[in-house]
Structures are given as structure tokens and as C-alpha cells.
Amino acid sequence: xxxxxxxxxxxxxxxxxxxxxxxxxxxxxxxxxxxxxxxxxxxxxxxxxxxxxxxxxxxxxxxxxxxxxxxxxxxxxxxxxxxxxxxxxxxxxxxxxxxxxxxxxxxxxxxxxxxxxxxxxxxxxxxxxxxxxxxxxxxxxxxxxxxxxxxxxxxxxxxxxxxxxxxxxxxxxxxxxxxxxxxxxxxxxxxxxxxxxxxxxxxxxxxxxxxxxxxxxxxxxxxxxxxxxxxxxxx
Amino acid sequence: xxxxxxxxxxxxxxxxxxxxxxxxxxxxxxxxxxxxxxxxxxxxxxxxxxxxxxxxxxxxxxxxxxxxxxxxxxxxxxxxxxxxxxxxxxxxxxxxxxxxxxxxxxxxxxxxxxxxxxxxxxxxxxxxxxxxxxxxxxxxxxxxxxxxxxxxxxxxxxxxxxxxxxxxxxxxxxxxxxxxxxxxxxxxxxxxxxxxxxxxxxxxxxxxxxxxxxxxxxxxxxxxxxxxxxxxxxx
Numbered sequence: 001x002x003x004x005x006x007x008x009x010x011x012x013x014x015x016x017x018x019x020x021x022x023x024x025x026x027x028x029x030x031x032x033x034x035x036x037x038x039x040x041x042x043x044x045x046x047x048x049x050x051x052x053x054x055x056x057x058x059x060x061x062x063x064x065x066x067x068x069x070x071x072x073x074x075x076x077x078x079x080x081x082x083x084x085x086x087x088x089x090x091x092x093x094x095x096x097x098x099x100x101x102x103x104x105x106x107x108x109x110x111x112x113x114x115x116x117x118x119x120x121x122x123x124x125x126x127x128x129x130x131x132x133x134x135x136x137x138x139x140x141x142x143x144x145x146x147x148x149x150x151x152x153x154x155x156x157x158x159x160x161x162x163x164x165x166x167x168x169x170x171x172x173x174x175x176x177x178x179x180x181x182x183x184x185x186x187x188x189x190x191x192x193x194x195x196x197x198x199x200x201x202x203x204x205x206x207x208x209x210x211x212x213x214x215x216x217x218x219x220x221x222x223x224x225x226x227x228x229x230x231x232x233x234x235x
Numbered sequence: 236x237x238x239x240x241x242x243x244x245x246x247x248x249x250x251x252x253x254x255x256x257x258x259x260x261x262x263x264x265x266x267x268x269x270x271x272x273x274x275x276x277x278x279x280x281x282x283x284x285x286x287x288x289x290x291x292x293x294x295x296x297x298x299x300x301x302x303x304x305x306x307x308x309x310x311x312x313x314x315x316x317x318x319x320x321x322x323x324x325x326x327x328x329x330x331x332x333x334x335x336x337x338x339x340x341x342x343x344x345x346x347x348x349x350x351x352x353x354x355x356x357x358x359x360x361x362x363x364x365x366x367x368x369x370x371x372x373x374x375x376x377x378x379x380x381x382x383x384x385x386x387x388x389x390x391x392x393x394x395x396x397x398x399x400x401x402x403x404x405x406x407x408x409x410x411x412x413x414x415x416x417x418x419x420x421x422x423x424x425x426x427x428x429x430x431x432x433x434x435x436x437x438x439x440x441x442x443x444x445x446x447x448x449x450x451x452x453x454x455x456x457x458x459x460x461x462x463x464x465x466x467x468x469x470x
Contacts, residue, residue, distance in 0.1 A: 126367030136359035
């Protein structure tokens with residue numbers, strides 16, 4: 001039996017293909033197979049970011065992740081995907097799994113590593129997260145000096161969001177999507193909404209940058225983030 | 236008078252030159268002048284990461300940042316450096332300022348932007364932070380699902396560190412350096428030290444990865460970070 005191939009978790013950055021790292025590009029060009037998550041319609045943002053460097057001869061392994069609230073369908077998708085990837089690894093092939101942003105920062109690579117990490121060697125190539133990209137677009141620091149910076153998932157309850165935001169020097173609320181009105185309500189109650197900016201699809205083709213108080217009352221896409229900081233907003 | 240040149244804040248990543256982005260490389264190769272911070276001995280980690288892509292004909296602008304606790308000498312260094320950079324911008328030259336990690340994530344570019352942003356156009360190119368690199372080396376997620384992730388500067392008081400770490404799902408304590416024993420004491424009091432790992436110079440030549448309880452009682456370098464997470468440590 002061949003030695004196991006290696007599984008690489010590869011961060012491809014927030015959206016602009018120019019924010020791929022040299023290491024990610026070299027790896028993607030050299031690996032036997034490339035896996036990535038796709039949404040319900042079969043589109044993969046991670047693959048689209050790296051499209052220009054995926055060789056035509058690469059084996060591709062899409063993992064169809066259902067966009068539903070329940071966790072079971074997602075678990076089944078990663079069970080199935082990890083079985084397919086394990087087949088390649090067992091044959092001595094090296095496989096890369098593409099992640100938007102960084103693989104270990106709320107990335108779905110974590111679910112693959114949990115299933116494959118005991119039997120197969122794993123290496124992670126860090127990537128540019130959307131947070132730095134959002135700050136760049138808003139023209140404000142994420143955090144400076146001795147400020148505490150908090151990353152807060154928007155699906156948390158309004159009470160949890162209030163607790164975290166009330167005492168944060170600076171914060172990013174991630175995965176905003178359909179939770180926007182709840183988050184804006186919390187920010188208004190804390191008198192922070194006027195200091196907050198929303199960035200959707202940072203550095204990607206559909207990028208938008210909007211002060212939170214200027215956002216109309218309708219749905220936002222999944223890849224949106226709100227940054228809010230108590231310190232001097234002008235750098 | 237010429238139109239102002241543009242000031243670029245360029246993230247060069249945590250240490251491995253292969254973690255430069257394509258965009259950072261292209262910009263560094265094309266700009267008229269490259270600025271960067273240096274420590275007291277004149278060494279610049281940011282410059283060393285990007286050394287292979289800085290053209291021989293680039294004007295270089297080192298900014299000597301004194302490694303002292305007081306803020307005034309640092310302010311004077313950035314006052315002086317921003318004057319020199321402004322001279323190039325006023326002559327219509329484009330200038331890049333290299334930052335380890337990401338320019339807006341505790342980066343010294345924030346100080347330059349505060350001084351130059353009103354009169355000169357600014358663009359920030361985000362970079363890979365050390366946090367993703369530290370997680371990659373420790374083989375654990377920074378954060379997953381709906382966990383709150385906190386970034387906590389080690390110079391804070393033991394009381395502040397305790398407050399932040401006591402209620403964090405997952406945290407990175409940054410700028411550990413000479414504050415290591417204080418941080419370890421707080422982690423021990425919270426029964427978290429056994430779950431914490433220290434990474435120094437992640438992905439750089441002097442990289443070390445050590446469980447916090449295995450660190451000997453002596454000083455650590457500046458570029459060190461402690462990660463601690465309550466969730467499943469094995470992915």
C-alpha cells in the first residue's frame with residue numbers, strides 16, 4: 001500500500017484572486033486533486049477565486065454543502081466528501097481543499113480535518129481573511145495598540161451580541177446575512193450604529209461598502225461583515 | 236505642482252516570503268519608494284520578508300522605531316518618517332509601506348495613515364496575519380461555527396486579561412514577549428494553561444511552537460502569540 005498523500009487546507013483569501021499567496025498558487029498548481037465547497041446551486045466561491053491557477057488536468061472534488069440551518073445535512077456532506085478525499089490520499093495522491101479566507105478561521109476545512117486528521121498528514125496554508133480586506137475598504141483600523149478585538153458571529157442571540165459588543169474596544173460581526181436587522185438593532189441600542197460599516201463580498205466582484213445606518217431594510221448576502229470601533233475612526 | 240502620489244499600506248504576511256500575496260509582490264516591484272519600520276538595531280523584519288521582490292533601484296525609507304515603553308519616541312519617529320514620505324508623495328511618487336501581517340491589524344501603518352491620510356490618497360493591501368499561521372502550526376482552529384474569538388494584547392493588566400480570557404470561547408494573546416509569565420499565571424488561575432500553545436515567529440526562520448506549560452521561565456521574543464480555545468482541541 002502506498003504511503004498516504006497529504007491533505008492541504010489552503011486559504012485563498014477574501015475574493016480578489018490577486019490576494020492569493022505565492023504558496024497557495026504554487027501548491028494548487030502542483031497537487032493531484034483539488035477539493036472545495038459549493039453552495040446549493042453548485043457554485044464555489046473558493047474555486048472561482050483560484051480558477052486561474054487550477055491546472056486543467058487536476059482532479060476536482062466539489063463538496064456540495066446545503067445552505068440550511070440544521071447541521072445534519074452539512075455533516076453528511078463532509079462525511080461523504082472526506083470519504084472521497086480519503087480515497088485519493090490512500091492512493092498516495094496529494095489533495096488541496098480550498099477555503100475562502102483562512103482555513104482555520106471559521107473555515108469548513110476544520111470539518112475535514114476532524115474527519116481525516118488522525119489517519120492522514122495535514123498541512124494548513126494560511127490565507128488573507130476578509131477582516132483585513134473589510135478594514136481596508138472602510139479606511140479604518142481593525143485594532144491598534146492595546147485594544148481588545150472581538151470577532152462575533154451574527155447568529156448569536158441579541159442578548160449575546162449585546163454582551164460582546166457593549167464591552168468591545170473594536171469588533172467584527174461576521175456571517176451577518178439575514179441577521180442584519182438584529183445586529184443593527186443591538187448596535188443602535190448601544191449607540192454604536194453610527195460608527196459601524198457593512199462590507200459585503202470584500203475585494204470580490206460584488207463588493208459593497210455601506211455605513212450601517214444607510215443600509216436599506218432588506219436582506220444582505222452571506223459574505224458580509226460589520227466593523228465597529230470605539231477609537232478614533234479616522235485612523 | 237504634480238498630483239500627489241499614492242501611499243500603499245502593504246501587508247507582507249507573518250514571516251515566510253511565500254505568504255506574500257500576488258498583489259503585494261506586483262506592487263512592491265512597481266513602486267517608486269519602499270518604506271518600512273526597523274528596530275533599534277536597524278533590522279527590519281518587514282523588509283526581510285519582501286527582500287526578494289524589492290527592486291534594486293527602489294528608493295528605501297527606513298523608519299527607526301525605538302523599542303521603548305514610552306510613546307513619545309515612537310511618535311517622533313513616525314512624524315519624521317511621514318515627513319520624508321510626504322516629500323515623495325508631493326513629487327508625484329508612489330510609496331509602499333511594508334507591514335508584517337496586515338497593515339490595519341495592530342500595524343504601524345495606522346500611525347502613518349493618521350499623519351498622511353488627509354492630504355494624500357491611501358490604499359491598503361491586506362496581508363496574512365500571524366494568527367492563521369499560529370493556528371496552522373498548532374494544528375487547531377482559531378475559531379469555528381458560532382464561537383466568539385478575542386484578540387487580547389498581553390500588555391494589559393492581569394485583571395483585564397482575566398476578564399477577557401474567563402469568558403472567551405477562543406482567544407489569541409498577542410505581543411506576549413516579556414509579559415509571558417503574567418499571561419501564564421492568568422491562564423493557570425483559569426485552568427486554561429494546559430490548553431494553550433505559544434508560537435514565536437510563526438512561519439519565520441526562528442519559529443518555535445511550545446505548549447504553554449512546557450515553556451521555560453525565561454524571556455520570549457516580541458513576535459510571539461498564545462492561542463487558547465475551549466472547544467475540542469483536536470479540530
